[in-house]
Amino acid sequence: MSAPTPAGAPRSTGLRLSAFGQPSPALLARADRGYARFLAVQAPAADTGDHDQYDDAAGAR
Numbered sequence: 001m002s003a004p005t006p007a008g009a010p011r012s013t014g015l016r017l018s019a020f021g022q023p024s025p026a027l028l029a030r031a032d033r034g035y036a037r038f039l040a041v042q043a044p045a046a047d048t049g050d051h052d053q054y055d056d057a058a059g060a061r
Contacts, residue, residue: 023031
């Protein structure tokens with residue numbers, strides 16, 4: 001049988017707290033890299049080159 005715990009002492013089970021629901025530092029770093037790659041993607045150029053419908057219509061006259 002163990003001795004009773006004094007009323008003012010904190011209770012401890014000796015177990016580490018679970019990290020459930022908290023992302024790991026490695027997971028956060030991976031997400032940061034993916035978001036940076038997402039932001040780095042450039043939009044396609046507005047110039048359509050030789051496939052512009054207005055250029056084709058002007059050449060058909």
